[in-house]
Amino acid sequence: MRLMSVKYFVNLKKMKNIAILGTGMVGDAIGTKLVSLGYKVMMGSRTANNEKAVAWSTRNGILAVSGTFSEAASFGDIIFNCTQGQVSLEALQLAGRENLQGKILIDVANPLDFSKGMPPSLTVCNTDSLGELIQRQFTDVKVVKALNTMNCQLMVNPGLLKDPGNLFLCGNDTEAKIEVGGLLRSFGWEKIIDLGDITAARGTEQILPIWVRIMGTLGTPMFNFSIVQ
Amino acid sequence: MRLMSVKYFVNLKKMKNIAILGTGMVGDAIGTKLVSLGYKVMMGSRTANNEKAVAWSTRNGILAVSGTFSEAASFGDIIFNCTQGQVSLEALQLAGRENLQGKILIDVANPLDFSKGMPPSLTVCNTDSLGELIQRQFTDVKVVKALNTMNCQLMVNPGLLKDPGNLFLCGNDTEAKIEVGGLLRSFGWEKIIDLGDITAARGTEQILPIWVRIMGTLGTPMFNFSIVQ
Numbered sequence: 001m002r003l004m005s006v007k008y009f010v011n012l013k014k015m016k017n018i019a020i021l022g023t024g025m026v027g028d029a030i031g032t033k034l035v036s037l038g039y040k041v042m043m044g045s046r047t048a049n050n051e052k053a054v055a056w057s058t059r060n061g062i063l064a065v066s067g068t069f070s071e072a073a074s075f076g077d078i079i080f081n082c083t084q085g086q087v088s089l090e091a092l093q094l095a096g097r098e099n100l101q102g103k104i105l106i107d108v109a110n111p112l113d114f115s116k117g118m119p120p121s122l123t124v125c126n127t128d129s130l131g132e133l134i135q136r137q138f139t140d141v142k143v144v145k146a147l148n149t150m151n152c153q154l155m156v157n158p159g160l161l162k163d164p165g166n167l168f169l170c171g172n173d174t175e176a177k178i179e180v181g182g183l184l185r186s187f188g189w190e191k192i193i194d195l196g197d198i199t200a201a202r203g204t205e206q207i208l209p210i211w212v213r214i215m216g217t218l219g220t221p222m223f224n225f226s227i228v229q
Numbered sequence: 230m231r232l233m234s235v236k237y238f239v240n241l242k243k244m245k246n247i248a249i250l251g252t253g254m255v256g257d258a259i260g261t262k263l264v265s266l267g268y269k270v271m272m273g274s275r276t277a278n279n280e281k282a283v284a285w286s287t288r289n290g291i292l293a294v295s296g297t298f299s300e301a302a303s304f305g306d307i308i309f310n311c312t313q314g315q316v317s318l319e320a321l322q323l324a325g326r327e328n329l330q331g332k333i334l335i336d337v338a339n340p341l342d343f344s345k346g347m348p349p350s351l352t353v354c355n356t357d358s359l360g361e362l363i364q365r366q367f368t369d370v371k372v373v374k375a376l377n378t379m380n381c382q383l384m385v386n387p388g389l390l391k392d393p394g395n396l397f398l399c400g401n402d403t404e405a406k407i408e409v410g411g412l413l414r415s416f417g418w419e420k421i422i423d424l425g426d427i428t429a430a431r432g433t434e435q436i437l438p439i440w441v442r443i444m445g446t447l448g449t450p451m452f453n454f455s456i457v458q
Binding site for chain 1: 348350354355356390391394397423424425428429432436438440442443445447452454455456457458
């Protein structure tokens with residue numbers, strides 16, 4: 001009886017607040033998933049009354065609110081960067097260094113450049129990556145690169161595939177990666193591969209070019225990479 | 230009886246001669262596999278008496294010979310580029326435009342740069358690739374990029390993995406890809422994905438950075454990518 005009480009108490013510990021930066025499909029999918037898991041989520045954007053953020057908040061009930069990048073970053077114990085890769089650094093500046101300090105930032109963005117048409121190229125690659133750029137500019141943030149190698153519906157519902165395949169993550173802070181891994185397991189992910197420090201973001205971001213080509217060949221974004229041995 | 234004779238005749242049609250450019254582990258593995266399948270193979274290198282090429286030839290019996298890049302390219306109906314990516318263009322120049330003309334060139338090379346240590350970077354990427362560089366410099370050669378996304382033992386023996394995963398190929402010439410696909414099926418490959426024209430080499434070459442990180446994480450090069458749906 002005593003043990004059960006302790007267990008009950010542990011389960012009641014305060015769930016962390018989560019910020020979603022970005023109002024696109026990725027932010028919408030992840031924010032919606034987090035609300036369904038019981039988290040309080042604030043979706044942040046450039047303006048306080050972004051139409052898509054307000055619509056998302058309305059659709060998702062009392063756990064879902066919207067605000068500026070800065071308000072969201074201040075609200076969140078954990079931050080998801082779901083902005084477009086090309087504007088991620090600017091969005092994080094707007095979010096405010098003081099609001100991000102010491103927190104876990106899950107970087108889902110890809111530095112895709114569609115300005116020259118399809119297929120997109122990368123704005124940073126090879127000897128650097130968006131994940132590293134963010135980590136270097138925000139040295140006291142625990143950047144964990146994750147989820148960026150797949151379609152956003154799959155990110156939050158791996159069960160959509162008969163074989164969900166692998167989810168890759170990387171980052172410099174081991175405890176942050178363990179916490180993010182736990183969160184992603186609650187999304188349904190089982191086969192999570194930790195690729196090491198944040199420089200591995202070069203690998204996960206540079207997988208995008210083949211991802212785009214495979215999507216073109218298969219005619220669907222609903223696929224994933226599975227590492228077979 | 231007559232039909233059987235015809236079938237026998239068809240099976241006896243002349244097998245194509247194959248050139249391997251490069252004497253490293255990749256050239257050795259592919260050359261050895263081709264000899265085991267009954268092909269005459271010439272391994273080419275800068276000099277006529279390259280120690281590794283001669284040793285390979287001696288080990289593999291009468292179907293295996295060695296020579297210069299030029300002699301090998303002239304001998305081969307199909308050419309495998311198994312040189313290091315950084316020197317591939319130079320090796321192909323030495324092989325001779327006239328010896329390559331109109332032939333299928335299977336480009337297995339990756340433009341890896343180890344000069345700054347591990348992990349390697351790429352000498353060309355993002356908006357270009359080694360496969361495209363070769364195709365642009367040798368416009369009358371049918372370049373098919375293939376096999377470059379895995380360890381060389383796996384290239385020639387997919388059965389080494391419980392689930393072999395996928396083999397990616399791309400190139401501008403559809404008939405050349407069909408012929409290469411057939412050859413690779415004789416290596417044991419079943420799940421071959423044609424990613425389209427040679428620009429898809431950007432995708433298969435840029436998968437190398439994550440391949441290297443996964444190898445580090447798993448502690449073995451014996452793995453492959455499988456596309457799951």
